[in-house]
Amino acid sequence: MTPFQSWFQTESRRQFLGRGVNAVGxxxxxxxxxxxxxxxxxxxxxxxxxxxxxPAKAKHVIYLHMVGGPPQMxxxxxxxxxxxxxxxxxxxxxRRGQRLTTMTSGQARFPIAPSKFRFARHGQCGMxxxxxxxxxxxxxxxxxxxxxxxxxxxxxxxAITYMQTGNQVTGRPCLxxxxxxxxxxxxxxxxxxVVLVARPTNxxxxxxxxxxxxxxxxxxxEHAGCSFRSAGDPILYINNPPGVSPExxxxxxxxxxxxxxxxxxxxxxxxxxxRIQQYEMAFRMQQSVPELTDLASEPASTFRLYGDAARNxxxxxxxxxxxxxMVERGVRFIQVYLNNWDTHSNVAGRLPDQCxxxxxxxxxxxxxxxxxxxxxxxxxxxxxxxxxxIYSQGGLTPSxxxxxxxxRCFTMWMxxxxxxxxxxxxxxxxxSYNIDENPVHIRDFHxxxxxxxxxxxxxxxxxxxxxDQRLTGVEQAHVINELLA
Numbered sequence: 001m002t003p004f005q006s007w008f009q010t011e012s013r014r015q016f017l018g019r020g021v022n023a024v025g026x027x028x029x030x031x032x033x034x035x036x037x038x039x040x041x042x043x044x045x046x047x048x049x050x051x052x053x054x055p056a057k058a059k060h061v062i063y064l065h066m067v068g069g070p071p072q073m074x075x076x077x078x079x080x081x082x083x084x085x086x087x088x089x090x091x092x093x094x095r096r097g098q099r100l101t102t103m104t105s106g107q108a109r110f111p112i113a114p115s116k117f118r119f120a121r122h123g124q125c126g127m128x129x130x131x132x133x134x135x136x137x138x139x140x141x142x143x144x145x146x147x148x149x150x151x152x153x154x155x156x157x158x159a160i161t162y163m164q165t166g167n168q169v170t171g172r173p174c175l176x177x178x179x180x181x182x183x184x185x186x187x188x189x190x191x192x193x194v195v196l197v198a199r200p201t202n203x204x205x206x207x208x209x210x211x212x213x214x215x216x217x218x219x220x221x222e223h224a225g226c227s228f229r230s231a232g233d234p235i236l237y238i239n240n241p242p243g244v245s246p247e248x249x250x251x252x253x254x255x256x257x258x259x260x261x262x263x264x265x266x267x268x269x270x271x272x273x274x275r276i277q278q279y280e281m282a283f284r285m286q287q288s289v290p291e292l293t294d295l296a297s298e299p300a301s302t303f304r305l306y307g308d309a310a311r312n313x314x315x316x317x318x319x320x321x322x323x324x325x326m327v328e329r330g331v332r333f334i335q336v337y338l339n340n341w342d343t344h345s346n347v348a349g350r351l352p353d354q355c356x357x358x359x360x361x362x363x364x365x366x367x368x369x370x371x372x373x374x375x376x377x378x379x380x381x382x383x384x385x386x387x388x389x390i391y392s393q394g395g396l397t398p399s400x401x402x403x404x405x406x407x408r409c410f411t412m413w414m415x416x417x418x419x420x421x422x423x424x425x426x427x428x429x430x431x432s433y434n435i436d437e438n439p440v441h442i443r444d445f446h447x448x449x450x451x452x453x454x455x456x457x458x459x460x461x462x463x464x465x466x467x468d469q470r471l472t473g474v475e476q477a478h479v480i481n482e483l484l485a
Contacts, residue, residue: 049184056454057418068341071388078128125422132355148426159385173217187330221274305364345402379417443477
C-alpha cells in the first residue's frame with residue numbers, strides 16, 4: 001500500500017467533503033476549456049481547414065534561410081560613399097552605444113571596411129546589386145527588397161530562432177508549423193511542411209542547424225517539419241526492410257492503428273493522434289517520395305535554368321529544384337537552409353563562393369515557377385537572421401576584411417505569392433548601420449507573410465497554458481502594405 005492509499009483510507013467524511021468543494025467549479029472549467037480547445041484545435045488531416053480570414057494570394061512558401069547573416073552592404077545595400085572612409089574609425093554618432101558581440105567589443109578600433117565588390121543598377125526599379133549576383137540581378141523587377149529588417153537578437157541561435165518562430169526562446173512553433181496548422185495539406189501523400197538543408201561549397205565556418213528550428217512547439221506534433229536528407233534515402237527507413245512486402249507493412253500498420261486508437265480513446269493524448277497520422281503518412285510517402293526526388297524526368301532546359309550543380313544531390317541548386325517539384329505536388333511550406341554566411345573574416349574568399357551557390361539557382365527558381373504558372377501562388381523568401389557590420393572585425397586590407405553580427409538593419413527579399421515585384425522598401429544610413437526610413441521588424445515581416453497566406457495575424461492564435469498564443473506575440477505588429485502587389 002502506497003502512502004497516498006493509506007492516507008485516503010484514513011480520511012474523514014469532513015475531509016472528503018472539504019476536498020470536493022471545488023469539484024463542481026473544476027468540472028465547469030474543464031467543460032469551458034474543452035469547448036475552447038475543440039473550437040481552436042482540430043488536429044487531424046480531416047480537420048476544418050483552412051483558418052483564413054481574407055483571400056490568400058500565396059498557396060505555397062519556399063523560405064530560403066541563409067544561415068549566418070549575409071553582409072547587406074556587400075550584396076544589396078550599396079554604400080559608395082564608404083570608399084572615402086576606408087580605415088576610418090566608425091563615428092560614435094553612428095554607433096550610438098549599440099550593443100556589440102564579444103567578438104569585437106574588445107577591439108581597439110572599429111575601422112570602416114567599404115565593400116570591395118562592384119555594384120550596378122538593374123531593372124526598371126533601378127535596384128543596386130553586387131557583381132557577385134549577375135543572374136539574380138536580372139530578376140529584380142520580380143523581387144521585393146526590404147532593406148530595413150531589424151531584430152533585437154545579436155547571436156546566431158536566438159536570432160535564427162527569433163526569425164523562424166517569432167521569439168528568441170526555443171520551444172515555440174516555427175512559421176512553417178503555423179502555416180501547416182492554419183492552412184493544412186494540399187497533398188495527402190506528402191508532408192505539409194518539408195525541411196531541406198543544402199550543403200555549401202565552402203565549408204570554412206558552418207553554423208549548427210538544429211531540428212528545434214522546425215518543431216511544432218505547442219501546436220499538435222503533426223505540424224512539425226519533415227526533414228529530407230540531401231544524400232542517400234531522402235527519409236531514413238522510407239523503404240521496407242528486406243523480406244517485408246508492402247502487404248505485410250500495411251497489415252502491421254493497421255494493427256498498430258487499432259492499438260493506438262484504443263489508447264487514444266482511453267487516455268486522450270493528442271500525441272497518440274499525431275502518431276497515428278504520421279504512421280499513415282509514412283506509408284503513403286513510400287510511394288510518393290521516390291518519384292518526387294527522382295530528377296530523371298526533368299528536361300535539359302531545367303538544368304540550364306538552375307545550373308549543372310542542380311544534378312548533384314545536396315547542393316543549393318539541387319535542393320531548390322526539389323523545392324519547386326514539391327510545390328508542383330502540393331507541399332504547402334518548404335524551408336531551405338544554406339550555411340556558411342557567418343563572415344567574421346575572409347569576406348573576399350568566402351562571399352563569392354556563397355553567391356555562386358545561390359545566384360543562378362534563385363534566378364532559375366523564379367523563372368521556373370513563372371514558366372509553370374506557379375509564381376503568382378508561390379511566395380519565395382530569401383534572407384538571414386541578421387546583417388553584418390560596416391566596420392571590420394580583425395585585420396583590414398584593401399583586398400580583404402571581416403564583418404561582425406549586426407541586428408540593427410539587414411536586407412531580405414521576397415518574390416511571387418502576392419509580393420510587389422520591383423519594390424525597394426526602407427532606407428538605411430550612409431553606413432548601413434541604422435535605419436533612416438521605414439523599419440520592418442520581424443513581427444511586421446511575419447504579419448505580412450501571414451497576410452499573403454490569407455491569415456490575419458491578430459486573429460490567428462492557439463490556446464496554450466491559458467493564453468491565446470500567436471506567431472507575432474503580444475507586441476504591435478503591422479502588415480507592410482507597400483510590400484503587397
